[in-house]
Amino acid sequence: MKKIIKKFSFYQLILIIIFTFITLTMLIPLLNILAVSLSDPSVSTKMSGLEIIPKKLSLINYKVILSHPVLVPSLLNSIFITVVGTLINMLLTTTAAYVLTRPGLVFKKLLMVFLIFMMLFDPGIVPEYLVIKDIGLMGSRWSVILVNAVNVYYLIIMMRFFNEVPKEIIEAAEIDGCGHIKMLFKIIWPLSKAGIATITMFYAVVRWNEYFKASIYIGDAKKTTLQVILRQFIVLDDTVSILGAQNILNYNELAKLDYNALKYATIIVAIIPILILYPLVLKYYAGDVMAGGVKE
Template sequence: MVGKKITVFKLLIGLLLTLLTLTMFVPIVNIFARALSHPDRVNQLKGYDLLPKGFSLINFQVVLGNPIVGKALMNSLFITIVGTCLCIFFTTIAAYVLTRKNLVGKTPIMIFLIIIMIFEPGIVQEYMVMKDLHLLDSLWSMVLYRMINVYYLIIMMRFLEEIPESLLEAARIDGAGHMTLFIRIVMPLARIPLLTIGMFYAIAKWNEFFKSSIFLSSRENTVLQVLLRQFVVERDTSTLVGAANLLKNNNIAQLDFSSLKAATIVIAMIPILMLYPIILKYYTSGVMDGGVKE
C-alpha cells in the first residue's frame, strides 16, 4: 500500500515537472522556428508553432552582417570566459583561506563579507570606483566587476570543509605547501562545485546588460546583451545595415521584424545552451571517491 502511494506521488511529481519543462521548452523552440522561417512565410506561424515555415538563414545573415554585432559578440565572449575563469580562481582560493583552522580573524572577516552580501553598494558608488580605477569604457570593468560573489564563496567553503583533513595532512608530511595543496589537491577534488559556481558566474557575466550599459559607453566596447535590448526592446534598427542587398540577392520582398528579434535572441541564447550539456556530464561521478579511506 505504501509502495502504491509512493508510485502515485512520483507520477504526479513527474507530470508536474513535465508541464513545467514544457512551459520553458515550447517558447524557446517557437523562437527558433520563427528565426528560421522564410520571411515570406513567417506570417503563417500561429501561436506556439514548433516547426518553421520554409527555411531561411536570412535573419541571422542580417543580424550578424553588421560588424557592430560581431564585435559585441566577441566582447561578450571575452568578458564571460576571462571573467568566469578569474571569478572561479579567486572565489576558490578565498574559500580555501577562510576554511583554514588556524586563520586569525576568521569570524570578523565572515561577518564583514555577510554584511557586504546583505547591503550591496549602489550604482553611484560602483561607478565612482570604476572611474577612480580608470576602467570606464573598458572591457576589464565587466571582467573584474563582482569578482567574488559572497554567496558562491560560502557554497565553496561548505564543500572545502568536507575535504578530509587526513588527506591534506598526508600531503603536508610529504612537504606540500599551501599552493601545492590548493592546486594539486583542493582544485581537483572541488571539480563539481567549481563547475557549479562557474556556470552561475558564466550566466551572470553573459546576461549582464545594465552595468554594461553604464560602464561601457562606446560602440567599440559594447556587448551583445546591450545591443539585444536596443534592438528587441527599443526597436533600434541599426543592425539592419546591409539588409537591402541581402534581400535583393535572395529575392525576398521584406523582412519580418519579429523574426529578426527571434534571430537576435537565438544568437544570445546559443552559448549558454551549449554550456549546460558540457557541464552536466561531470555530475555523474562522486568527487570524493577514492580520495581517502578512514
C-alpha cells in the same frame, strides 16, 4: 505489497505528467522561437506560438543579424568578458575560499564579518561609478570585468565545498611536503569539482547576461556587450539595426523581412553559449567525486 506498488506507481505517473507539462511550458516557446527564426519571412508571420517546426527552412534572419556591424563585435565582447571575467572570478574565489578554510587563520572571524557586511550592505552604483572613473576604466571592458571580481555569496558556497574535503587527505599531503599552491590546485580542486563547476556556471551566466553595468561604463557600441545590443533591438524595437544587412540584401528583400523573426534569431544567438555550457557542467554531477577518497 501489490497495492503499495500500484499506489506508488499511480502517484509516480501523476508526477511525471505534471513535470512533463511544466517542461513543455518552457520548451515549446523556445522551440517556437527557433522555428520562426529558421523559417522564410514569407511564412513566419503566419506561424502561431505553438508551432515548433520551421516552414520553408531559411537562414536569411541569421545572415541579416550577423551582417550587423555592431552585433558581431558585441558578441565577441561578451565572449571575452565571460571567459576572462569567469577565470578571474574563479581564481580569486577559490584562493580566498582556501585561505579562509585553513585552520589557525589569524582574524578569520573578523574577515568573515567584514565579507558578510559587504555582501549585505552594498555601497551602491554611485561610489562604484566614481571609483571606475577615477582609475581610468571608463569605456573599457575591464570596468565590467574587475567590478564583480568576487561574489561573497559564491565565496561562502565554495568554502562549504572546501570544508567537505576530508582532513585525512590534507594531512597526508602536508606530510608529503605539499605546499599551499600545490595543495589548492592538486588536492582541493580535484576533490571539489562539483562545487567548482557549479560556481563557474553561476559566474559565467552572470557574466554573459551583463547588461546594466556595461550600459553605464561602456559607451562605445562596438565595445559593449551583446545584451545591450539585444535590448536595443528587442525591447526598444530599434529597427535601424537592420541597415547592417544592406550588403547582402537589396531594398525589396529588406522590405519583406519579418522583424519578429529577426528578433527571435537574435535571442537564439544570445542563448546558444549558455545552452552549450550547461551539459559541460552537469557531467560533474554524475557521481560522488569523494567516493573512495578516504576509507575509515
